[in-house]
Amino acid sequence: MTDMIRELALLDATSGDEKAVRDHIISKIKPYCDIKTDALGNMIAFKKGKKTPAKKIMLDAHMDEVGFIITHITKDGFLRFKPVGGINTSALMFKTVLINGKTAGVISGKPIHLTKDEECKKLPDADKLYIDIGAKSGEEAERILTVGDRGVMVSDFTVSGKNIISKALDDRIGCAILIKLIEEYGEYDFTAVFSVQEEVGLRGAKTATYAVNPDAAIILESTTAADIADVPEDKTVCRLGGGAAVSFMDRATVYDREYYAAAMNSGIPVQPKSAATGGNNAGSVHLSGEGVRTIAISVPCRYIHSSSSVANTDDIRAAYDLAKYMIGYIANDK
Amino acid sequence: MNIKKTLKALSDAPGIGCIRSASEIAKKELSRYAEVSTTDNLGIIGRIPGKSDRTLMIEAHIDEIGFIVTAVDDKGFLTVSTCGGIDLRALPSRQVDIHGKRTVRGVFCSTPPHLSEGDITFDKISDMKIDSCLGESAKDVISVGDYVTFCTKSRELAGDLICGKSFDDRAGICVLLELASRFSKKTPPLNLAFCLSDMEEIGLRGAKTATYGISPDEAIAIDVSFGDGPEIDPNDCGKIGKGAMIGVSPIIDREISDKLIRIAAESEIPYQTEVMSSRTGTDADTISLNKNGVRTGLVSIPLRNMHTDCEIISVSDITRVCDLLENYIEGGGLND
Known part of the structure; x- marks a missing residue:
């Protein structure tokens, strides 16, 4: 099983x-x-x-x-997205993702060092996160995928004693x-x-x-x-x-x-x-x-x-x- | 040396405190090119003798951010303390490797939806627990003082970008290894000491x-710095894929900065300047204060998502840092 x-x-x-x-x-x-x-x-x-x-x-x-759907591609080649299903913003932040089952990316945001005092204690608006697939421009990103494409956060499948993690x-x-x-x-x-x-x-x-x-x-x-x-x-x-x-x-x-x-x-x-x-x-x-x-x-x-x-x-x-x-x-x- | 392959292997390996897998990989590679010694338990030194008496130290840090276990409860949940700066907001549901008697996979607890009404504040790491997934038997495997690291394996993105857990500062280590490889086939104008130091993050x-121990005449630290992104102030970051970030700061030797910039411009190696007003937050801060002072430079590789388990870096930026440093060394360092 x-x-x-x-x-x-x-x-x-x-x-x-x-x-x-x-x-x-x-x-x-x-x-x-x-x-x-x-x-x-x-x-x-x-x-x-x-x-x-x-x-x-x-x-x-x-x-x-649960996963996400691409809603916009910026001119610099970053992707804006919306969660599909109920996902806490914490579970999205800085996660490796796979779009269309093949394109790897990372849900990215401002690193902690550049986050000011109180800001770093609260979850950011999910709208402030974006996906980086390594594309250098919007055109390059559009050659790889399109708005409306979906993806998921990736994970290993681990068996630990009687528990499974995935x-x-x-x-x-x-x-x-x-x-x-x-x-x-x-x-x-x-x-x-x-x-x-x-x-x-x-x-x-x-x-x-x-x-x-x-x-x-x-x-x-x-x-x-x-x-x-x-x-x-x-x-x-x-x-x-x-x-x-x-x-x-x-x-x-x-x-x-x-x-x-x-x-x-x-x-x-x-x-x-x-x-x-x-x-x-x-x-x-x-x-x-x-x-x-x-x-x-x-x-x-x-x-x-x-x-x-x-x-x-x-x-x-x-x-x-x-x-x-x-x-x-x-x-x-x- | 294949930079991408080495970088992936180094980043995927854990390296914090007594967990030395990354050090072992680096040491093995370095000893192919240089005479390697392990100094004072805090780092690895590789030396390539040169034509003059002067010694240039090239430095990068081998350690990564992580956690140390401070308590294990009866149900298998761990309390930890951070080693290095970590964004607590991104920890819930993140997977980690717990380096106990054996390495086991754990998960940072996340607040279940029915209990997360209203804003959650992320004040302190002691509020967050790691589920060891071992239940009551956790204490047989995990003890206080054990280390915990991120566990993502590196992945290739579009172009020459890759993401992984500890390019900060295994990318810098890669630069050292590649330079050692390049100078193993020729005698440099001055002695080279490659310093892979530990405990930068703490x-x-x-x-x-x-x-x-090395007592160099001059030094250049290789680290990573902030890469660009839509939510990041362009004044706070460099651009990924646009080359080495040459540091300029009151604590950095101006002549080294100027020479690096001149060499990059003359050799048409893509570069950008990173101007800071005081300390740099890198090992350059401490190296420059050695004994009666060391003239020190800083070259950084732009990196997105710093201090997360999915840092993003460009392989070509790493190559360009190698090219820049190779030229600088060929030019005899400060003493040309």
């Missing part, structure tokens, strides 16, 4: 530009199911099981990651779990959705769910783990190594109470996502059609939406086991 | 004792 996550996380796929990840996933799941791609680029794959459950079950993981763990971990389910799980039919544009407003999942029209949905995600230094116990949300995190409510969804209870009583290592913050594709999915009963299973992830997210492999295993368990539970739920 | 220390 870790190798599969590594392959996926090191691909670049800013929202709206998910092709690299989609192609990789197609190459993995093609032998196991029928695949359709919709107008927005969502990939919908039907996996036949031994039995067809009474309820149509959909599983979702999103392919896109960019894009949100939500390539979910993608990897879903691929693994397609490869290994054969009990009941289910429809896998690898969705686009989650980070820019849960958009892909809206059209994909319309097409699938499920009765029940399982969202495979990663979520903020704030179990870090100097954060009080009641603000930690969930912790690494504590098992799969199951949501009861966030800013986009009030989750199905029964599914939540079933997950918490599954006997698999789980923990509640104990804060009503954030949001994921469940927000779009549960409001689709006449409504869809929805559960979100998340892998706790520190420093999410940065190029250095940290997740725990035991939690990933638990999320996989819980997803499998919940398919069975929903299939047998009267 | 107060220009290594150059002090190394210069004392």
